[in-house]
Amino acid sequence: MVKYLGRRAFYMAATLLAISLVVFVIISLPPGDFVTALRAKYSVMGQGLTEADVQALRVRYGLDGNLLQQYWNWITRIVFHGDLGMSFEHSKPVADVIGPRLGATLGISVITLFVSWGIAFPIGVYSAVKQHSIGDYAATTIGFLGLAVPNFLIALIFIYFSVTWFGSVPSGLCSPEWCDASWNLGKLLDLLGHLWIPMVVIGTAGVAGLVRIIRNNLLDELRRPYVTAARARGVPEGRLLRRYPLRVALNPFFSTIGWVLPLLLVGDIVVGQILSLPTLGPILLAALKAQDMYLAGSIIMVLSVVTVVGTLISDLLLGWLDPRIRLGHQK
Template identity: 90%
Template sequence: MLKYLGRRAIYIAATLLAISLVVFVIINLPPGDYVTALRARYAVQGQGLTDADVEALRVRYGLDGNLLQQYWNWLTQIVLHGDLGMSFEHQKPVSEVIGARLGATLGISIGTLLVTWALAFPIGVYSAVKQHSIGDYTVTTIGFLGLATPNFLIALIFIYFSVTWFGSVPSGLCSPEWCDASWNLGKLLDLIGHLWIPMIVIGTAGVAGLVRVIRNNLLDELQRPYVTAARARGVPEGRLLRRYPLRVALNPFVSTIGWILPLLLVGDIVVGQILGLPTLGPIMLGALKAQDMYLAGSIIMVLSVVTVIGTLISDLLLGWLDPRIRLGHQR
């Protein structure tokens, strides 16, 4: 196991190094840089910047070197000092900008993940066990609608009914009167009252997709010869279902950790904009638009780290859950 983990650690380090290079290059592909975007913004406001001002700003922000030098400086700061650099747009360390929104992002992400799993597993099992029933057809229809409907459209529907029925627009994770208040029971209840909306909006497609995967996997397992043999021996249906096919149906939950964690962590960027969520998604969009390369690159690197760690966790859990994977690894 230690040898396996050591080998995976080397792969992870090489993968992250390659990702950092690709991310930095892609972020800098648009013409110009942050200073160029800033100069254009000032020009629109009637406040022009001279060439001397532009050069001084490039030196101040470390943009006076070539792309390779900028990448090397950014990489060495992260590896040697754990410094993600300064955000040009926010004039703060990148770590502070990310940290300010990390709590809300994690809260929404973990809540959405738990709700997704809690709903998808029993619904998928029911749909498979009751195949061709009215409930199965209902679940299948709703699942297709959930997969086909964009999350931002669901968010707009929530806003429409909120305005129509309650006369207010759901925005953020707290009411104006509670945002600056200290934590107490009232603020906690207000947070819960706001939290369920982004959890449902962001988790809809995830629930629908997992239900389809679980249903299909379980239907495939229920047609295996070992299930027929167990039924012939008189094994009760409930015990048979829990002991064998359900273990295989758990595989989608475990195998999706690697890609679902970063998606939940950044959230749906468009949904975050519509609902005014204080998450990393809108911050990353703003950084990309402003060509704030250190902020945008650092957020993407955080997501990359979460992805590779989530993939490692998925592999380890799958090996523990499914003996066939362990035997395949030993061969």
């Protein structure tokens, strides 16, 4: 296991290095740079910049070198000093920009993930065990609707009913009067009152997808010969379901960690904009529009690290859950 972890750690480092290079190149592909975007912004405001000003800004932000030099300066600061660089647009370190939002984003992500699992698991199992029942048809219909309706449309529907029924627009994770207050029971209740909306909106598609996956996997396992043989030997249905088919049906919960975590971490960018959520998604969108390459690149690298680590966690959990994977690894 130690050799396996060491080999995976080496592959993870090489993968992240390759991702960083690709990300930096892609972010730098649009014509111009941050100074170009800044110059256009000042022109709209009627405050033109001279060529000397533009050159001074490029030197100030380290944009006077070629793309390879800029990438090398950025990646070496990250690897050797843990410095994500300066955000051009915010004029402060990238860590200070994304740090305050990272806690809220992680909180929403983890809660949404566990709530999605808690909802999808019993519905998927019931839908498979009671195939062709009214409950199965209802779960299947709702699941297809959840996959078909975009999250931003669900967010807009929530806003519409909130304005119609309560006369207020749901936004952020706290009410204005509680945002700067110290933590107490009132602020916690206010947070919970705001938190359920992004949880429902962001987690809808995930719940619907997991229900479909669990239902189909469990149905496939229930038709296998070993299940028929166990039933013939008189194994009780509940015990049979828990010991064999259900364990295999759990695989999607763990195998999807690698791609579910980064999606939840950045959130739906459009949903974040609509609900004014303090997540990384809106910051990433603004950084890409402003060509703030260090801020955008750092956020994408954070997501890449989460993806790679999540994939490793998925592999380890699947090896623990499914003996076939462990035996295959030993061979």
